[in-house]
Amino acid sequence: MSEFSLLDYAPIGVMFLVAIGFAASQILVTQLIGPRKRTATKLMPYESGKDPVGSARDRFSIKFYTVAVIFLLFDIEVLFMIPFAVAFKELLAQEKISTIAFGTIAFVEIMIFISTLVVGYIYVWRKGTFEWGLQARAEARAEAKEMVKEKNRRIRETQRVA
Amino acid sequence: MESVIKTAFPFIVFSIAILLAFQGVLMIVAYTVLAERKVLGWIQGRIGPNRVGPWGVLQPFADLLKFIFKEDLVPDKSTKFVYFLAPIVALTCALLPIVVYPFGPVITTIDWSFLPYGLGDNIRQLPMTIAQIDVGVLFVLGITSVGVYGIALAGWSSNNKYSLMGGLRSSAQMISYELAMGASVIGVVMLAGTLDLNGIINAQINSPFKWFIIPQFIGFIVFLISAFAETNRVPFDLPEAETELVAGFHTEYSALKFALFFMAEYVNMFTVSVMVTVLFLGGWYVPGLGHLLEPGSVPYALVSHVAFIGKICAFLFLYIWIRGTLPRFRFDQLMNFGWKFLLPLALANVILTIIIVFFLNR
Numbered sequence: 001m002s003e004f005s006l007l008d009y010a011p012i013g014v015m016f017l018v019a020i021g022f023a024a025s026q027i028l029v030t031q032l033i034g035p036r037k038r039t040a041t042k043l044m045p046y047e048s049g050k051d052p053v054g055s056a057r058d059r060f061s062i063k064f065y066t067v068a069v070i071f072l073l074f075d076i077e078v079l080f081m082i083p084f085a086v087a088f089k090e091l092l093a094q095e096k097i098s099t100i101a102f103g104t105i106a107f108v109e110i111m112i113f114i115s116t117l118v119v120g121y122i123y124v125w126r127k128g129t130f131e132w133g134l135q136a137r138a139e140a141r142a143e144a145k146e147m148v149k150e151k152n153r154r155i156r157e158t159q160r161v162a
Numbered sequence: 163m164e165s166v167i168k169t170a171f172p173f174i175v176f177s178i179a180i181l182l183a184f185q186g187v188l189m190i191v192a193y194t195v196l197a198e199r200k201v202l203g204w205i206q207g208r209i210g211p212n213r214v215g216p217w218g219v220l221q222p223f224a225d226l227l228k229f230i231f232k233e234d235l236v237p238d239k240s241t242k243f244v245y246f247l248a249p250i251v252a253l254t255c256a257l258l259p260i261v262v263y264p265f266g267p268v269i270t271t272i273d274w275s276f277l278p279y280g281l282g283d284n285i286r287q288l289p290m291t292i293a294q295i296d297v298g299v300l301f302v303l304g305i306t307s308v309g310v311y312g313i314a315l316a317g318w319s320s321n322n323k324y325s326l327m328g329g330l331r332s333s334a335q336m337i338s339y340e341l342a343m344g345a346s347v348i349g350v351v352m353l354a355g356t357l358d359l360n361g362i363i364n365a366q367i368n369s370p371f372k373w374f375i376i377p378q379f380i381g382f383i384v385f386l387i388s389a390f391a392e393t394n395r396v397p398f399d400l401p402e403a404e405t406e407l408v409a410g411f412h413t414e415y416s417a418l419k420f421a422l423f424f425m426a427e428y429v430n431m432f433t434v435s436v437m438v439t440v441l442f443l444g445g446w447y448v449p450g451l452g453h454l455l456e457p458g459s460v461p462y463a464l465v466s467h468v469a470f471i472g473k474i475c476a477f478l479f480l481y482i483w484i485r486g487t488l489p490r491f492r493f494d495q496l497m498n499f500g501w502k503f504l505l506p507l508a509l510a511n512v513i514l515t516i517i518i519v520f521f522l523n524r
Contacts, residue, residue: 011176011261011293012301018180019257023250023422030234030418043238045322046413055239057321064334067497071337074505078344081512082300085352088516092523107520114513121506130501132494 066129077117084110164279171281179292183260190471191428192222198482205486232417237320240414244319249415249422252312256429258305262298263436264360266290266446266467270458290446290463291360298359299347299441303340306392306433310336312426313394313411320414328410331400331493338500339391339398345508346384349515350374350441363445370449375442380511382442384504389434391500393427396485400493435477439470446470 045052084106092103128134196211196218203210211218236242269288274281295301310333317329351357353374354365366372375382391398400410407413412423439445446466455462491499 007172008293008295010173011180012258012295014173014177015180015184015258015261015292016254018184019254020250022184022257023253026418026422027234027246027249030230030232033230034232034234034417036233040238042235045237045239045320046408047323048408052323055321058323058326060326060330064330067334068337071341074341075337075344078341078348081345081348082351082357085348086355086357088352088519089355089523092520095524103520103524107516110516111513114509114516118509121509125502130497132497 063132070124070129073120074117077113080113081110167279168281176292180261183263183265183292184257187257187260187429187432188425190474191425191432192226194428194431194478195225195424196221197478198485201479201482202486205483226421229418229421234417234419235414237322237414239321241319241321244315245414246419248312248316248319249419249426250312251315252309252426253422253429255305255309255312256426256433259302259433259436261293262291262295262301262359264291264298264363264440264445264470266463266470268458269460269463271456271460287458289360290467294360295358297357299351299357299362299437302359302433302437303344303347306430307336307340309426309430312423316415316423317411320411322414324408324413325411328407328413331407332394332411335394335398335400335496335500336392338497339388339504342384342500342504342508343388343392345505345512346378346381346388347441348512349378349381352515352519353377359440359445362440363447366444367447368452370444373442373444378442378511378515380507380514382438384508384511385441386438387504388500389438390481390484391496393430393434393481395427395431395481397488397491398496399490400496431478431481432474435474435481438477439473443473445473 047053088103088106088110091106095101095103124130199221200210200218211221214220214224236245267290269290270286272288274285313336314329314333317325317327317332320326350362354362356362356365362374366374390396394400412420415423446469448466448469451462451465451469455465
């Protein structure tokens with residue numbers, strides 16, 4: 001186990017071929033066996049029975065993009081913690097038998113690392129990256145206010161007429 | 163001739179093992195689907211499928227036949243190559259982790275010298291893991307997260323607004339919860355001191371009190387919740403929220419292409435159940451079994467294997483149970499929960515574990 005051998009990873013390659021072969025053969029089978037009656041309506045994008053409006057290759061909320069970027073940053077930082085986690089106990093054990101404070105150094109370093117991560121986390125939180133639908137909710141609230149105003153105006157008008 | 167056989171021998175052995183495990187996982191997946199329909203039926207006061215075979219046991223095969231004989235639609239406006247690639251990516255990424263699952267303990271008592279050409283001379287043990295790699299945890303986390311591509315590509319290539327929304331939501335959800343999942347694993351890795359799945363189990367044997375669910379309870383909860391989100395299951399099944407997105411990213415998929423996504427989802431459920439079992443519940447370890455049977459013998463391995471599958475099935479049942487019980491989140495609630503609650507909780511767990519390990523071991 002301790003010695004690295006590329007042969008240990010060979011089954012992954014075989015599994016990869018088996019999985020891809022299985023999936024591709026399924027698609028092939030269904031293409032060959034399944035019936036084929038194509039009509040223009042059937043091949044339209046599904047939009048609940050209506051003719052599709054516009055194209056789906058449209059712009060979408062930038063939110064998704066910012067979340068992806070932040071994920072990348074944090075995921076890399078989490079990944080950096082994994083080698084530390086594997087070695088931490090070992091380092092603490094070595095500290096006991098040697099004069100160098102391996103474990104303490106690692107502890108201080110990881111704490112500094114995590115605190116930078118936390119600072120970044122607080123920053124993105126305060127910047128509002130995790131707020132979803134704020135604008136939509138504000139718009140809905142404004143619309144509701146307008147509707148109430150309109151309703152009150154109508155009530156007043158009917159009262160005046162009466 | 164002899165040297166060729168000697169070189170090819172390991173490949174033949176693990177190829178057979180891969181086919182066996184592959185078949186086994188697919189069978190478990192097929193029967194998870196049946197169990198889900200049965201249990202959901204019972205929860206809702208129905209009987210569930212009972213027409214095909216006794217108690218409906220042949221239902222999965224009937225479903226498969228139906229999938230095969232359905233028309234395979236390819237929408238006009240789709241990007242064809244990506245459209246066909248997406249289900250393959252999804253299923254391949256779901257199936258790949260099978261090779262590192264620790265299905266049971268190492269068998270050491272069989273004498274392999276009966277094999278011809280002296281093939282058995284150097285074999286001392288038979289591990290019940292196909293690929294014994296040192297980075298099992300990272301491998302599983304890495305490969306399953308590539309599965310996001312299958313969903314994102316499917317959503318985009320269908321050229322359908324529902325699919326696009328489903329794909330986007332799904333990708334955002336999966337990457338958000340992957341952070342919490344990755345962070346919750348760190349505590350376990352720190353306690354075990356290894357990334358090898360068998361090593362993590364070996365750190366938990368000898369007593370059920372050594373199971374990492376006890377020192378890492380917060381990590382367990384975070385992992386379990388993010389596992390539900392990662393596999394797009396209720397209450398986090400926003401990508402396929404029928405009431406708003408029709409069928410989400412697989413709206414335009416039919417016949418076996420749809421079945422591939424369906425299988426991928428259930429294989430992913432199986433994978434996260436394996437991970438929960440291995441990381442927090444001692445994997446194949448059965449408390450007290452070492453006193454009854456000799457560790458390393460074949461019956462010991464078999465009983466442990468059955469216990470492993472049993473623990474996984476308990477988690478699969480939990481999935482179904484929760485699906486029958488809970489309603490769906492709203493998307494902003496989902497993102498808030500992931501980023502503002504689960505991630506800080508996982509980070510706090512990591513910091514707490516670091517501090518406790520540091521002061522206990524110095």
